[in-house]
Amino acid sequence: MSRKSFRQAINEALRQEMRRDERVILMGEDIAGGKGGTSGVEEAWGGVLGVTKGLYTEFGPDRVLDTPITEASYIGAAAGAAATGLRPVAELMFVDFVGCCLDQIMNQAAKFRYMFGGKARTPLVIRAMYGAGFSAAAQHSQALYPIFTHIPGLKVVIPSSAYEAKGLLIEAIRDDDPVIFLENKLMYDEEEEVPDEPYTIPFGEANLTREGDDVTIVAFGRMVALANQAADLLQKQGISCTVIDPRTTSPLDTGTILDCVAETGRLVIVDESSPRCNMATDIAALVAEEGFDTLKAPIRRVTPPHTPVPFSTALEKHYMPDADKIAAAVRSVMAYAAKQEA
């Protein structure tokens, strides 16, 4: 056990799985970086933010494949390789680039197993970074996990910390279905204790990071830490919260969400993706349908507005959910209940 960053945890998961199973290969744009350059340094970058640093040097050009900037061909190649005996981990860099290769994910990899009558296995992982807060503007900041969650045949993972990232990525690589693994780009330098040895965290099993009596908060990815901050703040004001990190949006641990809402009677969902048809909306529908009798107040969703992600830091700050917005939402559902009781 030692302190590791989110970046180091992901790197370690890749390295350990590549050592364990030589069918695990990596491909992506500049995951080594430097091929053909005049310096002769073949691993100049190790990924655009250094997540795959050192893997080319250890595993060589057959297993760490730099690609041209052609997402459709290499994401499709990863799907084809997965269906024919390899276990590729393809890096899409920014998840926003899925617009260039969605067909290969949505119509090919995700559907092989069903379309082919259960005879295909596609052990593919697609890693990509997501999220606002970097002033990367509208084409490099989106949180597009609802798009993938919507597609039957895909599994979707959103780790909320370095510990979670390592265990969930190893699980993803060992999984026989196509998995979308989304990393919040603001989290790469966040550190915590992470075991040195490999371990897995199962999909579809939510983690409770706080347990309380008054309000259930469901949050995804980086929003989990913000929900925890809000819960700590609210605790001082006498409001106790349960915070659920579902870890995966597909499969989704609906049982834990419904159980917690049954105990607290109030629900706030924090989702960094655009509000229409996102996870907050999906979970609100779930609880409205299956947990209606347990609710003491309307469900509240904390999301960005229905706009592209803005560039200016001033605008981006307003765009993103934060601990204050989450706390305000929690207080509002508590106030509703108090009003009803009065």
Add this chain to the structure above:
Amino acid sequence: MQISHDILLRSYRAMRTIRDFEERLHVEFATGEIPGFVHLYCGEEASAVGICAHLSETDTIASTHRGHGHCIAKGVAVEGMMAEIYGKKSGVCEGKGGSMHIADLSLGMLGANGIVGGGPPLICGAALSHKLLKDGGVAVAFYGDGASNEGTTLESLNLASVWSLPAVFVLEDNGYGEATASSYACAGSQRARAEGFGMPYVECDGTDFFAVHQAAAEAIGHARSGKGPVMMHVHLARWYGHFEGEAASYRRPEDVVRLRAEKDCLKNFREQVASTSMIEAAELDAIDKAVRAEIDQAVSKAKADPMPEAADLLENVYVSY
């Protein structure tokens, strides 16, 4: 190149099977009993068969929406295919795929594909598997003149060259992408495209089995020897419309009459083997008879077989969930 008697007979049988399969589907589709879309490969048989004659189960192919011929040439069971097209549980995909998604990965058949240009990227991946797993296999992408303009195809030509993959890009150019002629839709030349991506280019008359077989020997031999990808341009014509039920009003009816009279790969095959005494006509007649019976049996069985159950709807979305 000398082709053995056995391979000649097997190839003729495969071509005849494709022809009868498709001609029968044309008839059966018109009765309304077959659901969905069906795209027939009639007239193009020598391409799939002449190429797949050089492949084994270790090799991989990816096909198109017009995929029945590639499936049969790669050895997919005819009964299972017919049942699939009828949407039956006994189909090779248990009725979940249909005509446009017939696949059998155990035979290296990575699927027909409902997306134009869907196959070439997948074939880059299959070729990468062959290369890294060192099984000696090659991967072959069949794609049409319509797909030749898709970004996925052009990206794949580039990627296969960059990675020096054992991949063969077989452009089946039947002159029309849906209703639009390739003379309108394809800029420049396909040869120049291949050369632009640094790969060899071979072309052949796709209605002549022997021409296809020889060109494929060269193309597949190149890829298999580790020299990188190659493009094979097969000139073809389809006898029916883009899909069954469309009137093909974009071309003159006499074009098809001429194709059937002058560009029939089965007639061509018979004439060529007769002139060299390689095979007795009686051997080919026997094959024709056997194939007719096989297709009759496949259609009867497909019609009689049970539909999938309601519970099957939820099966096989994932390996585990």
